[in-house]
Amino acid sequence: METVTLTIDGMEVRTQKGASILEAALARGIYIPHLCHHPDLGPFGACRLCLVDVNGRMLLACYTPVAEGMKVSTETGALASIRKMTMMLLLNDHPSDCTVCSKDSKCDLQKVSAHLGITKADLAILRPARRENPVDTSNPFFDRDLAKCILCGICVRTCDEIQGAGAIDFGFRGSKTTIATLWDRPLAESNCESCGECLVRCPVGALVPKGAKEPSREVRTTCPYCGVGCQFFLGMRGNEVVSSRGYRGSPVNHGELCAKGRFGHSFVNHKSRITKPLIRKDGKLVKTSWEEALTHVATRLAGYKGDAFAALCSAKCTNEDNYVIQKLARAVMGTNNIDHCARLCHAPSVAGLAQSFGSGAMTNSIEDLLETKCFLAIGTNTTSAHPVIGLRIRKAVRNGAKLIVANPREIELCRISDMFLRQRPGTDVALLSGLARIILDEGLEDREFIAQRTENFDEFRKSLEAFDTATVERITGVPAEELRHAARMYATVKPAALLYSMGITQHSHGTDNVLACGNLAMLTGNLGKPGAGVNPLRGQNNVQGSCDMGGLPNVFPGYQRVDSAEARLKFEKAWGVALPSKPGLTLTEIFDGAINKAIKAVYLVGENPVLSDPDAHHVEKGIKSLEFLVVQDLFLTETAEMADVVLPATSFAEKDGTFTNTERRVQRVRRAIEPLGRPDWLVTCQIAKAMGAKGFDFQDPAGIMAEVASLAPQYGGVTYDRLEGPAGLQWPCPSKDHPGTPILHTAKFNTPSGKGKFVPLGYIPPKELPDDEYPFLLTTGRSLYHFHTGTMTRKSDGLNVLHPREFLEIGPEDAGRLGISDGERIVVSSRRGKVEATAKVTAASPPGVVFMTFHFAESRTNLLTSPHLDPVAKIPEAKVCAVKVEKA
């Protein structure tokens, strides 16, 4: 680091080259008044309060870089009077209702005013010329009172430089200058993403949270929503969660949060939480004691030991919760019938990437994405589903990285993309193989990598014969020229990271899609290097962890196969019981099994399959056919209402544990308030103990993690002590002295041969395509403001305001032809069912394709979707089905 020495007010100050005078002074503890400077943002020079004297000239300290030998005075008579004048002009515009302003005592305007010694007499000569701005209360989380705005531009720059949303800018000019959205509309009507990043940086009371309550204490923990795993300080007053503040020390989010993580926690204290166990008596669910509920569950379950039982664990619950659930299923109930909703999102990633690379997880780290020079984002609406990862992409693109978006819908990222490939839904194998073929034809492959690190290349090359550019253009609808351009960009701009999500996996050929991603990355040598890789973005907060913990029918914790005698022996020894060797049923098969009476009892934790699973009628029928259903959840969900026993669980705020995020990072969840129910791990252990099982006497989650570490090699070195650090630990972390692994496959792959495996593929069209009767292709996804089936987010009032109803997005031409206008109620039907929704006419939907999310109980999108399964991963084809659309 090059350093520079200068003197400030006669004091020698040594600082980093390139720093501004203001930064140098502040770092040394010398205060220079300033209002428009923010350490996260570039210099702006708007407030003009930071004037200093440099070798006799007056310069802005925030804008002037330090230089060797520079002599700076921060106080002179001239400076004081100029600053005072500047400040008076600001105060002239500013309302003086400080005592009732929620920024009172934390306001920078007050601070500067006090520093400059502005007196009442000074204010008396002002002639207030206040701007008239009604307070914008449209955003559900914070208000904008622009009469208090000092036009420092911090919010504008935050929204642009940090959030990359660009929802606001300076509008108009002269005395009318204000912070405006497009058309100076209320914030809620703009493209604001409600991240609140501007809110936390506004130096005055112009942006203030609604109903703000200062927390009386804070606890650092992990966001319970998506797989990004942002770290924040949860703020409490008594037993109520009142705030959340991003943790700047985290390599995951560096203090940034999305709307859900910052404002989405009111579900914790929601009045509809269940706090007492419920038991079905005479057909009705009635309150009961824990004693009775647990004894009843234990007695009934004892009658269903073996393969008549199935457990569904949860990607929302902690690793420790999931570990004991699968242990209960395997060691106590004697069956491998255990699965969870990963089946519905990333089972193909686990299956496909295990085949290609030997390890089914994101190869690189989130932080890595800042080093990426070219992104191929396929089937991921990152800014909606994984907002903080979306920020990394936006930032890298700002710094010059290329971005190729491949998606049937015009998603937000297209605004900043270099290329937008709009493939027809379900044609990803053709698209990816077509790109691979062009790369080979043009000789752009990484020969060295292929020769040294991979196998099966020749077969793969042969399989590409079917994917000449003309054919691929015909199948995908992407013009040949664009295919060529994209292939060249991805192959030559390195490192290139491939990111994907459910747009790749939720297909009847989801595993093939994943394999095609692996092939393309190996072909270009984009593996095992910073900024490269194949990166499945996992949906739920702990979907990675619940797979790691063996919440899958074919593997024990740590992906050790149940049909391997060696692995079984290891677990039998550890658990002291004989274990079943037959892989169990998958989620979808469990409901089939229920219908044909093979499955009679189910223990279901933290899931709501009646809403989340494709072909919901079928699921409902399965659940109704069960003899005994136990549901453990925070709320009386649609599924819980059908249960025989409902056990009140606890949210992330009420228990200790760990979540493993999408980049394999194990992070702590910390108890912040008194539990309203009982921690899930404890409930499961109590059921097991009531059944007379051994090996469930855990004192706390740390004890469970110790057992996990002794059995799952990836977690070998994970202990709660080590997780106290700011970054957690990224698996594989095989031993106590291992630092964890940010990038997989750097030297060799995890496959038996140590080489990456190319897999030849063919194109298989989606199982259900539009026809005369059902002319539209329905594809599903999620909204920025809701999460999964909405059991949590829909309990947050603010998030509901932003996305209150289910919308069906339809392109303008199609809507015009059907005579449907924006906002009209419509009926969508498929071969399996129909739902009502509100039409949203938008060019984001290409002709012939309509889009819905699946967060709403009133419009159950999953009544429509197709049950066709991927043959390997058994994931249902939620992304493609044929529907018709009519006026309601």
Add this chain to the structure above:
Amino acid sequence: MEEVLGRFKGSRGELIGILQAVQERLGYLPERAMLRIARFTKVPESQVFGVSSFYAQFRFKPVGRRRVMVCQGTACHVRGGAKILDEIEKRLKIRPGGTTPDLEYSLDTVACIGACALAPTIMINKDTFGRLTQKKVGDIFGGTPEKGGE
């Protein structure tokens, strides 16, 4: 619109040029056009609006068939230009920058139209009207001024 955009590459630096060209074609900058320009240049829509609202030359409302420009230059000011403006505002029931709902008139103020000898003056499209009085304004625009209007 697409034809106008076809003349540009879509870079950020062209923003003002694009806004001018689009305004020339459409007469003003409707919201749809701004959204399209934002997409075309990859500049956030708030910034497109920020830039266009900064410059006085851009209009956000359609222009009327007759564009009335009321001179507020020095000579006209001295000879009662403000009263003339007042009278016109009352008769058309719009303020400077506005357009009548039937799209017949739009109203603007200008600084000196170079006919000071005729002050106070107005221009309607290309025609100049001078030595105006409140009565003459009535003859030109018809309608009755509403008492105590704006």
